[in-house]
Amino acid sequence: MDSQKQAIKGAKVLMVGAGGIGCELLKTLALSGFEDIHIIDMDTIEVSNLNRQFLFRQWHVGQSKAKVAREAVLKFRPHINITPYHANVKDPEFNIDFFKQFNVVLNGLDNLDARRHVNRICLAANVPLVESGTTGFLGQVTVHVKSKTECYECQPKPTPKTYPVCTITSTPSKFVHCIVWAKDLLFAKLFGDKNQENDLNVRSGDAASSSEHTEDVFERRLNEDPEQYGQRIYDHVFGYNIDAALANEETWRNRNRPKPIYIKDVMPDKPQQQNGNLDDNSVNGNSTVSAMPSLGLKNPQNIWSLLENTRIFLESLKLFLVKREKEIGNLTFDKDDQLAVEFVTAAANIRAASFGIPMQSLFEAKGIAGNIVHAVATTNAITAGLIVIEAIKILQSDATNYRMTYIVEHPLRKMLLMPVEPFEPNKSCYVCSETPLSLEINTNRSKLRDFVEKIVKNKLGMHSPSIMHGTSLIYEVGDDLEEDFANNYALNLEKFLSELPSPVTSGTVLTVEDFQQELSCSIYIKHREEFDEEKEPDGMLLTGWTPAPSNDDTRPISNGESSSNASKQLPGTQEDSDEISAVAADKEIALTGSKRKQSEISDVDGEVAISACTSGIKGSNQKPEEVDDNGDDDVVMLDENPCKKKRLQ
Numbered sequence: 001m002d003s004q005k006q007a008i009k010g011a012k013v014l015m016v017g018a019g020g021i022g023c024e025l026l027k028t029l030a031l032s033g034f035e036d037i038h039i040i041d042m043d044t045i046e047v048s049n050l051n052r053q054f055l056f057r058q059w060h061v062g063q064s065k066a067k068v069a070r071e072a073v074l075k076f077r078p079h080i081n082i083t084p085y086h087a088n089v090k091d092p093e094f095n096i097d098f099f100k101q102f103n104v105v106l107n108g109l110d111n112l113d114a115r116r117h118v119n120r121i122c123l124a125a126n127v128p129l130v131e132s133g134t135t136g137f138l139g140q141v142t143v144h145v146k147s148k149t150e151c152y153e154c155q156p157k158p159t160p161k162t163y164p165v166c167t168i169t170s171t172p173s174k175f176v177h178c179i180v181w182a183k184d185l186l187f188a189k190l191f192g193d194k195n196q197e198n199d200l201n202v203r204s205g206d207a208a209s210s211s212e213h214t215e216d217v218f219e220r221r222l223n224e225d226p227e228q229y230g231q232r233i234y235d236h237v238f239g240y241n242i243d244a245a246l247a248n249e250e251t252w253r254n255r256n257r258p259k260p261i262y263i264k265d266v267m268p269d270k271p272q273q274q275n276g277n278l279d280d281n282s283v284n285g286n287s288t289v290s291a292m293p294s295l296g297l298k299n300p301q302n303i304w305s306l307l308e309n310t311r312i313f314l315e316s317l318k319l320f321l322v323k324r325e326k327e328i329g330n331l332t333f334d335k336d337d338q339l340a341v342e343f344v345t346a347a348a349n350i351r352a353a354s355f356g357i358p359m360q361s362l363f364e365a366k367g368i369a370g371n372i373v374h375a376v377a378t379t380n381a382i383t384a385g386l387i388v389i390e391a392i393k394i395l396q397s398d399a400t401n402y403r404m405t406y407i408v409e410h411p412l413r414k415m416l417l418m419p420v421e422p423f424e425p426n427k428s429c430y431v432c433s434e435t436p437l438s439l440e441i442n443t444n445r446s447k448l449r450d451f452v453e454k455i456v457k458n459k460l461g462m463h464s465p466s467i468m469h470g471t472s473l474i475y476e477v478g479d480d481l482e483e484d485f486a487n488n489y490a491l492n493l494e495k496f497l498s499e500l501p502s503p504v505t506s507g508t509v510l511t512v513e514d515f516q517q518e519l520s521c522s523i524y525i526k527h528r529e530e531f532d533e534e535k536e537p538d539g540m541l542l543t544g545w546t547p548a549p550s551n552d553d554t555r556p557i558s559n560g561e562s563s564s565n566a567s568k569q570l571p572g573t574q575e576d577s578d579e580i581s582a583v584a585a586d587k588e589i590a591l592t593g594s595k596r597k598q599s600e601i602s603d604v605d606g607e608v609a610i611s612a613c614t615s616g617i618k619g620s621n622q623k624p625e626e627v628d629d630n631g632d633d634d635v636v637m638l639d640e641n642p643c644k645k646k647r648l649q
């Protein structure tokens with residue numbers, strides 16, 4: 001015991017993230033006797049944090065999380081050292097030398113990108129990492145020690161939930177389909193980047209039989225006032241487009257036919273001028289603008305009628321045009337943007353009404369659109385306790401007792417925690433092993449830009465890559481690049497690989513490096529002429545890198561991305577919540593390699609207590625599969641016919 005106390009007292013630990021898990025963790029570390037704690041968090045406190053981040057109070061709103069967390073804990077542990085950094089962990093000051101000063105790093109993050117970054121720096125600095133994540137009642141804590149256990153990236157993370165494009169654009173059957181349509185198609189089309197590919201284009205183009213509809217209907221006409229514009233868009237998307245779709249009898253042979261909805265059906269009298277607070281144009285850009293008050297709608301939990309949804313649709317569209325004109329063209333949906341949530345709720349509800357799908361309240365719609373799974377403070381507290389237990393084992397080099405622990409929703413044999421022995425490092429992990437990767441690509445038709453975006457950034461997760469062919473540098477990112485070099489790299493990006501100054505052809509080995517992450521990979525290039533558009537939508541194939549499993553399987557928890565005021569990650573859609581409860585109801589956990597009943601892998605007979613996790617599942621080489629959370633930009637639509645994958649935004 002004394003040695004444990006000594007280890008704790010002498011330890012210097014780094015916590016990354018002072019949110020839901022982080023606040024609990026800092027408190028538990030302090031109460032467990034830790035005396036030298038550093039915290040990095042880039043955020044300030046928001047009102048929505050107060051329900052679970054108990055170190056914060058209302059008067060702290062707007063202040064640095066790291067600094068306030070420190071002050072709150074010093075109140076009951078005044079003699080310990082807590083060093084706060086109100087900063088992004090990806091900032092260059094947090095380099096390998098900075099990380100090397102710590103005995104252990106503890107993550108309480110909410111996104112995949114930062115987690116991957118910390119994983120890579122910990123590997124480079126050879127500092128053990130305890131990683132964590134929660135989603136509602138589900139949680140997990142994993143231990144990552146270089147050369148001894150898997151790194152955070154040894155196992156691929158699941159890909160986001162996918163929906164067929166046709167379901168979204170033509171045949172929605174669930175409310176979530178209407179939300180995806182409203183958010184990723186209509187909202188994006190009206191208020192987002194005009195150059196972004198958008199399937200609404202296709203639909204309106206398809207639907208155009210008369211020359212009247214060959215114009216871009218979403219463009220505001222000369223002298224068209226916001227009111228007229230809103231009504232025209234409404235009639236087009238909810239009326240005309242549905243009528244046009246109904247013309248294709250084949251589609252509706254085995255489906256319920258949707259009902260076109262025109263303004264005149266819902267509002268037989270010309271819509272009244274809805275003034276809201278439109279007179280004051282000085283607040284252009286104010287993201288607190290809201291359509292609800294002017295229409296007398298207060299309770300976000302009420303389900304609006306079709307008439308109310310229509311009014312909200314028209315009013316919120318008008319408010320965007322009048323009050324937030326400058327943002328149009330640059331907006332992406334944000335769950336904390338009230339007007340955006342009102343617009344998306346109304347649009348999704350009107351579409352739902354058209355397709356005979358039950359409508360939902362703004363509160364529900366916001367949850368679905370923002371992928372919100374409401375956070376459970378207790379899960380965060382249990383998770384923090386588990387992190388500290390693993391940190392103490394690391395400090396004592398008690399490697400045989402390291403556990404990865406999964407918090408499950410429904411106890412089985414009184415067990416709420418599922419401890420699993422950590423796996424050995426994955427020998428073909430490109431992050432923690434030296435495994436070379438190989439890339440099949442058409443070197444005559446793929447540009448360097450495609451390679452950088454699709455492989456180096458998307459697949460390998462590098463932020464500031466440099467790419468070398470032998471000794472010649474063909475691409476580099478950096479703020480301090482000389483102009484000549486920067487121009488050359490920009491030119492290179494637009495060249496086909498085989499036409500680069502130092503041509504990349506079959507047999508070339510490229511070295512891709514990220515200095516900040518101290519990650520370097522070799523990629524063997526193999527030229528290939530043709531790719532299957534359905535199976536290889538990138539038009540290139542990276543091997544040696546394990547792709548993420550599909551999300552169609554049963555999915556418990558994970559600690560991937562999140563985006564909501566809950567600790568989220570599993571999208572809060574009806575469909576997805578069904579998936580979660582399916583896990584719980586069947587007591588089935590998706591295991592690596594095979595699926596087995598939870599009972600089959602649980603031989604820990606114990607109380608529901610944190611200490612139970614130390615016993616572990618001996619001899620079992622299986623663990624519950626991690627589930628990545630889906631950031632709200634991560635909805636992917638899948639073309640049914642033909643089956644071409646497409647990522648929105």
Ligand SMILES: Nc1ncnc2c1ncn2[C@@H]1O[C@H](COP(=O)(O)OP(=O)(O)OP(=O)(O)O)[C@@H](O)[C@H]1O
Binds near residue numbers: 017018021048065114
């Ligand atoms: N790159 C990063 N650098 C530093 N801190 C980060 C980074 N990425 C995320 N964080 C911090 O991790 C914490 C995660 O906490 P949590 O999951 O509770 O989310 P939250 O932002 O507090 O709440 P919510 O997103 O649910 O509104 C946040 O405080 C966030 O600022």
Ligand SMILES: [Zn+2]
Binds near residue numbers: 151152425429430431
């Ligand atoms: Zn690895």
